[in-house]
Amino acid sequence: GENVEQHPSTLSVQEGDSAVIKCTYSDSASNYFPWYKQELGKRPQLIIDIRSNVGEKKDQRIAVTLNKTAKHFSLHITETQPEDSAVYFCAATLVSGGYNKLIFGAGTRLAVHP
Amino acid sequence: SQTIHQWPATLVQPVGSPLSLECTVEGTSNPNLYWYRQAAGRGLQLLFYSVGIGQISSEVPQNLSASRPQDRQFILSSKKLLLSDSGFYLCASNSGTYNEQFFGPGTRLTVL
Numbered sequence: 154g155e156n157v158e159q160h161p162s163t164l165s166v167q168e169g170d171s172a173v174i175k176c177t178y179s180d181s182a183s184n185y186f187p188w189y190k191q192e193l194g195k196r197p198q199l200i201i202d203i204r205s206n207v208g209e210k211k212d213q214r215i216a217v218t219l220n221k222t223a224k225h226f227s228l229h230i231t232e233t234q235p236e237d238s239a240v241y242f243c244a245a246t247l248v249s250g251g252y253n254k255l256i257f258g259a260g261t262r263l264a265v266h267p
Numbered sequence: 268s269q270t271i272h273q274w275p276a277t278l279v280q281p282v283g284s285p286l287s288l289e290c291t292v293e294g295t296s297n298p299n300l301y302w303y304r305q306a307a308g309r310g311l312q313l314l315f316y317s318v319g320i321g322q323i324s325s326e327v328p329q330n331l332s333a334s335r336p337q338d339r340q341f342i343l344s345s346k347k348l349l350l351s352d353s354g355f356y357l358c359a360s361n362s363g364t365y366n367e368q369f370f371g372p373g374t375r376l377t378v379l
Contacts, residue, residue, distance in 0.1 A: 185366065196357060196370040197311070242311065248366045253299075255368055257311045 155180040157245050159258025167266055172233050174261045176243035177225040183245040185253065186226045188217060191240045191260075201228070233265045269294040271371035273358050279377045286331075286345040288374050290358030293339070298362040300341040302333055303370075305355040317341060353378045 156179040166172050178186075184205040189197035203210045203217045203226065210217050214233075219226040226245075230237055240262050244255040270293045280286060292298050302314040313326045315333035323333050330349060334342045341358055355375050361368040 187367065189370075194375075196373050199367055199369060202367065253361065253366050253368070254313065254316065259310045 155183055155245055155247075155256040157243060157256045157258045159243050159261055161261060162259065163262045163264070165264045165266065166233050168233060168235060170233055172230045172237070172263055172265075174228045174241055174243070174263070175225060176227070176245070176258050177223075178245040178256075179224065180245070180247065181221075181224060182247045185246050185248045186217070186219060187244050187255070188215075188228050189242045189244070191242065193239075197242060230263075233263075235265050235267055238263055238265045269298070269360055269362065269369060271358055271360055271369060273356075273371040273374050275374060276372065277375045277377075279379060280348050281379055282350055283347045286343070286348050286352070286376070288343040288356055288358075288376075290341040290343075290371055291339055292341075292360045295339070295360065295362045297338060298360040300335065301359040301361075301368070302341065302343050303357040303359060305357060307354070311357070315343070348378045350378050352376065 159176045187202035188200050190200045191197040201212050201215050201217050203219050208219055214231050216229045240260045242260050243258040246253040246255045272291045274289055299318050301316045303311045304314055305311050315325055317323050317335045320335055331345050355373050357373045358371040359368050
């Protein structure tokens with residue numbers, strides 16, 4: 154089955170710096186990789202995702218890259234702001250009709266200091 | 268777009284008492300539904316998923332059960348709660364072509 158490892162577990166940056174969170178997966182058949190942001194006491198929110206037919210996707214200050222050969226994908230946040238402080242989860246799954254069972258990483262706690 | 272409702276929002280229950288958490292989904296049909304549990308400061312543990320009415324798959328052996336009596340209703344139950352059942356319970360749904368999975372607002376359960 155799929156296994157997802159996420160690093161680092163905690164990340165502290167100064168406002169305006171970039172933050173990078175990395176995940177590796179084990180199942181080469183996985184083809185969908187979402188990222189979720191969870192603020193304290195709230196639900197996880199889908200912030201960006203990437204499918205295996207593309208190598209990079211951007212949405213304003215966030216971007217995700219995927220290296221299928223190495224089986225790793227990363228979240229990049231540029232020009233970080235205090236409101237980016239949260240726990241970020243990566244996930245991986247094989248989407249093939251029907252349901253998809255997301256396998257989540259353990260999470261990264263990002264702190265952005267003013 | 269779909270909207271996921273969960274209730275209650277918070278719940279404090281004594282050990283040994285029963286539990287019933289409800290999740291309903293609007294704005295979609297035939298969704299795949301999921302129950303997750305998140306212990307304090309931890310990751311997301313998948314408990315159950317359902318691809319249709321009456322169809323439940325369990326991921327982790329435990330004293331919880333799930334039911335799906337209607338297409339857009341998913342219920343998490345227990346006959347006797349344990350201290351270890353405390354946590355943040357999240358219902359999630361995915362449907363459609365792109366299969367993005369979205370979470371409901373969650374129920375925070377404290378077992379005393």
